[in-house]
Structure formats: C-alpha cells, structure tokens
Amino acid sequence: MNAAIIGLPQSGKSAVFAAITGKVPDHHASPEPHRAVSHIPEPRLKYLADLVRPKKVTEETIEFVDVPGCSLDAPKGQEEWRHVLPTVRLAQVLVVVVRAFDNPAVPPYRGRIDPAADFAEMWDELIFADLETVTNRIDKVEKALKKPSKTHDAEKHELALLTRCREALESNAPLSTVITTDEERKLFSSFAFLTELPIVCVLNVSDDKVTTTPPLVLPHVAASMVLSAEIEAELNALEPEERTAFLEDLGLPEPARARLIHTCHQAGGMITFFTMNAEEARAWSLPRGHTALEAAAKVHTDLARGFIRAETISYDELVAHTDMKGAKAAGKVRKEGKTYVVRDGDILQILSSS
Ligand SMILES: Nc1nc2c(ncn2[C@@H]2O[C@H](COP(=O)(O)OP(=O)(O)O)[C@@H](O)[C@H]2O)c(=O)[nH]1
Ligand SMILES: [Mg+2]
Numbered sequence: 001m002n003a004a005i006i007g008l009p010q011s012g013k014s015a016v017f018a019a020i021t022g023k024v025p026d027h028h029a030s031p032e033p034h035r036a037v038s039h040i041p042e043p044r045l046k047y048l049a050d051l052v053r054p055k056k057v058t059e060e061t062i063e064f065v066d067v068p069g070c071s072l073d074a075p076k077g078q079e080e081w082r083h084v085l086p087t088v089r090l091a092q093v094l095v096v097v098v099r100a101f102d103n104p105a106v107p108p109y110r111g112r113i114d115p116a117a118d119f120a121e122m123w124d125e126l127i128f129a130d131l132e133t134v135t136n137r138i139d140k141v142e143k144a145l146k147k148p149s150k151t152h153d154a155e156k157h158e159l160a161l162l163t164r165c166r167e168a169l170e171s172n173a174p175l176s177t178v179i180t181t182d183e184e185r186k187l188f189s190s191f192a193f194l195t196e197l198p199i200v201c202v203l204n205v206s207d208d209k210v211t212t213t214p215p216l217v218l219p220h221v222a223a224s225m226v227l228s229a230e231i232e233a234e235l236n237a238l239e240p241e242e243r244t245a246f247l248e249d250l251g252l253p254e255p256a257r258a259r260l261i262h263t264c265h266q267a268g269g270m271i272t273f274f275t276m277n278a279e280e281a282r283a284w285s286l287p288r289g290h291t292a293l294e295a296a297a298k299v300h301t302d303l304a305r306g307f308i309r310a311e312t313i314s315y316d317e318l319v320a321h322t323d324m325k326g327a328k329a330a331g332k333v334r335k336e337g338k339t340y341v342v343r344d345g346d347i348l349q350i351l352s353s354s
Helices: 013-021 043-052 075-089 115-146 152-170 182-187 229-237 240-250 256-267 292-299 301-305 315-320 324-329
Strands: 002-006 034-039 056-058 061-066 093-099 199-204 223-227 270-276 280-287 307-314 334-336 346-352
Touching: 002 013, 002 075, 013 034, 013 061, 013 093, 013 199, 013 229, 013 256, 043 056, 043 270, 043 280, 043 315, 061 256, 093 115, 093 256, 115 152, 152 182, 199 256, 223 229, 223 256, 229 240, 229 256, 256 270, 280 292, 292 301, 292 307, 292 346, 301 307, 301 346, 307 315, 315 324, 315 346
Parallel strands: 002 061, 002 093, 056 280, 093 199, 199 223, 270 346
Antiparallel strands: 034 061, 270 280, 307 334, 307 346
16 A cells, blocks of 8 residues: 655655655655655564464565655646646555644745644645546536437436535535445546545654644544654664663654554555464455455465455454464364454464365
8 A cells, every 4th residue: 555745845744754664765856756665563463473483474565655845836836736646646545744843944834834724735735636626527527418328327426426526625525525435436436536535644843842742633634643753763863772762761652653654554444464374474454344355365366266264363362362272272263254354453364275
C-alpha cells in the first residue's frame, strides 16, 4: 500500500518523509514526487520468529511518497499542484502535514503559523479538485442523456449519484460520506476521487512542544497526531542504545515513526496477519473484512485454489500459551473455513490440496 505526504510548502513534508523512510529527498534536484518503502515495525513478528527460528523473516512494507509543496495562490503553484495530482490520486492514504513549528531560519508560508487554517486550505484544494471532476462528469452525462441511447437507465442512476456528490462537496463534505457501497466505489473508481481517501493529519510542532500540544480536532479525518520532525531526525541519527535515553528525556514513549506508519496502515483499512514455518515467518497486510480464502490467495494462488482450511490462533492467545504446542494442547487452535473473516494478529496455517 501507498501513502502520499501532502501539505503546504515549508510544512515539513520532506522532513517527515525522511523521518519515516530514512531517505532525504532533494527537491532542488528534482521537483517530482519522491518514493521510498518502509518496513512496518512489527514486534509480534519477532516473537513468532523466536519461536520457530525460520530461515527468513519477512516484514510487511508500506510505500511513502513525498509530494512537493505548491504555493497554491500563485498560478505557477496551481500548475505544479495539477502536475502532482495524478500521483496523489493513486495513494490509498493521504498524510497531510501541517506546520506548527517555529524556525526563524524558515519563514512560514504566507507568514503565518496557523495549523487549522493551513489544514483548511489543503482540504479546500482536495474538495475543489473533486468538484471539478464531478462537474465535468455531470456535463458529459447530461449531454449523453439528451441523445437517444439504450443506456439511459445507467446514466440516470449515475447522474443521481453525481448530483449527491456535488451537493456534498459544495457543503465541504468529502465524497467518502456519499460513496459508501462497493457498487458506488466501483462505478467511480476510474475518477480516483481524493476526498474518498482516508486522511491522517500530522501536526509538525517545535521540539519543546511535542508533549504538550494536542492533535488538531478535525471532522472526516481518520487520525490526527503530533510529532516533531526535528526530534525524529535526531532520533534517526542516534545509535539504537542512545535512543531510549533521548526519548525518556523528552518524555516520549516511542519514536513517532512507528506510530505514523501503523496509523497509515490502519487508516488505509489494513490489518496484519502472520504465517510461520521453518522456512519463513512473515507478516502480511490484508484489507479489513477479508476472508481466510483471500488471505490464502495473498500468500499463494495455489493455496487458495486447493483451500481446505486455515488453522488459526490469535497472537495474544498464542503468547498466553507460550507456543503452538501449548496452544494446541489447550485446544486454542481453531479450524476455520474459507469464509472466516481474518482478524488483526491472527496466525494462519493454511492447508491446501494443491
Ligand atoms: N525547527 C524545525 N524545523 C523544521 C521542522 N520540520 C522541518 N523543518 C525545516 O523547515 C524547512 C522546510 O521543511 P521541509 O521538510 O523541506 O518542508 P516541505 O516543503 O513541506 O517539504 C527545512 O529547512 C526543515 O529543516 C521541525 O520540526 N522543526
Ligand atoms: Mg519538500
């Protein structure tokens, strides 16, 4: 899965990207979006690997895209924003970085530090981009309805939904409030609407404010968090042993990096399940609500084709019984069929005839 980092210029997008991925993008060298893949920190996988000591341990990954900021009130900035929009549309999650940090060396965009207003400005751009797509489509469908055709029923149905989309956007509500069924999502999937995507809002604060600043409270936002990109950069530069002491000094439980990655994964509708054997212990992402059969297909198409059952135990239950042997003896390993809805933390052993 893939998360696009967007926000106004000088909000700290590239700094956040560097904190998460360890890669420092140089937008002076290239104004294009930068991509990097991060492993999803998964302490549960380490426990499983310690149990079976496999040849290989494979973590799940997530891709982050650092999108250059655009001065939205200038024609050139609008042009740049249009240039990066197709990349943003391809994301599964939008991370909106909002500036709250003070740095005399970096004058804030528009000369103000006003997180709520900055978020609102980004939000308006997303709404506006979708409104433009919806309005253009309405024109097309209305024209089609004026011509004789056998597809008028489908067009009328689409027009009714598009009209509701326009009404929502005009009242500043995202399309995720209108497009709610699989059928509707499929009908509009080619438009890749921005306001259908879950948003994670990241408030980038000064290092001395990180424990005292509350996250922004925002409607229609999947998650809202606070971090200091400066602290994260310092953490990344330290040796692992020094990090704990540094975090303790600051009063932080963990680096924001892990929290942000997990938040994006969850906001994107993903859960994690595990497989383990002597060869490999592995974490896998699966959309929430997907079944054991879909999980099997993710691991290998053959496993899904010959699916017999999935022997399943939750991570917590396994830990409570120390290992598989203990869990089996206690009768805690369930035999689940194709339609079983996989839960976060499930460990699956999929039995298949092929
Ligand atoms: N003091 C401080 N400076 C920051 C912080 N985050 C970013 N900066 C600085 O602000 C400038 C703009 O940050 P950058 O990540 O390039 O912003 P972008 O335009 O949104 O990608 C850079 O010089 C950063 O070093 C922060 O948390 N604290
Ligand atoms: Mg940047």
